[in-house]
Amino acid sequence: MALFETVNIIGYTLYFGFAVLLLWLSRIPRTNAGAGCWGIAIFFSFCARLALSFSGSLFDINTAEHIYAFFISLEKCFLLLGAFRFFSLPHYTRPYLIVVALAMLWLASSWLVDFSRILFSMGVGLFNAAALLFFAIIAYRERNTIPHKVMLWIAIICSCFALHWLTYPVLRFTDTWLVPGFLLGTAMAVLLYLSLISAVLLQFQKRLQDAEIYALDLAYHDPLTGLNNKRYMTTLFDQALILATRPHQMLAVIYIDLDNFKPINDTAGHMVGDEVLKIIAKRLVDNTRSTDICARIGGDEFVVIATQLENAEHANQIAEKLLQQCCSPVDTGHYTYYLGASIGVSIYPTHSNDLNQLLQHADTAMYEVKKNGKSGFQLFGV
Secondary structure, eight states, X not given: OHHHHHHHHHHHHHXXXXXXXXXXXHTSTTOOTHHHHHHHHHHHHHXXXXXXXXXXXXXXXXXXXXXXXXXXXXXXXXXXXXXXXXXXXXXXXXXXXXXXXXXXXXXXXXXXXXXXXXXXXXXXXXXXXXXXXXXXXXXXXXXXXXXXXXXXXXXXXXXXXXXXXXXXXHXXXXXXXXXXXXXXXXXXXXXXXXHHHHHHHHHHHHHHHHHHHHHHXXXXXXXXXXXXXXXXXHHHHHHHHHHHTSTTOEXXXXXXXXXXXXXXXXXXXXXXXXXXXXXXXXXXXHTSOTTSEEEEOSSSEEEEEEEEESSHHHHHHHHHHHXXXXXXXXXXXXXXXXXXXXXXXXXXXXXXXXXXXXXXXHHHHHHHHHHTTSSEEEETTO
């Protein structure tokens, strides 16, 4: 029995550590609520093992066994409640709580009525096995929720653990199986909660990565149109220069200012104006190449950086194509609007090697178009 006590002490020491870790993780803002339930679950398992340690000193064997069964059944209850919360399955909670209430009632009755130990052990084993098997099914169905196949690993552990709990009556009444079975159960519980902790940490990592991606998206993209913003355009321009420095390669900065857009906002409202901007942005993307850069830098101002050009005439052709897209009727579903665009073009390296200077030159050319009646394009310096 010395080995049994040693295994029990190791078990409840590990369980207490897991409980503290999971409960601490649950206190981190926006951590999945399942972590807290699993922390409570493993704490009940710690209490169950502690009850066994006091068997023979504070409690008789029968009382200790009932206390152990009570806490270990509560552990399985919170284990599954944690799964429902972790995987957002609230529809399972109410019927499961009814089953739990019936199981607790059966445990209380077995203590008061003094069921036979064999019948009692079979009931405890079946309840715990059923709970673990249900968890295994949930983990397998949700195996793609968390990367690294940790959910599949949890499903396998729970399935094996469920089979182990079916041997509980044998474990309680066969001395030769008591210590090996208890050791195997402890090992499975440790593996299960290590896997659950891994799942919580992996989901926490995924949440941080998603938040970082979202923050970067806000920092570098226009939230309305989805185009690059001016900050990201500056970053991408450096990469575009690598292509532009190849022999006989040029780069064009095309500055687009929509004509007749302000009246749409004034008469139809900003929601309609936003819809018009999104349609124009999509046209710009659809009519440029994947190597080109499309950005929105102001209310109705866009910039296209066309890369890998052979000559200035090529830039004019792109500008003319974009002008046609801006001048085509814009149908928002309720009304059709007719806009135009004043477009200025500057060339790298002819006009400058600096993006800000190129933008300024393209802006100057665009205002020349405005002065000459709008809806056209002009190359800087022409």
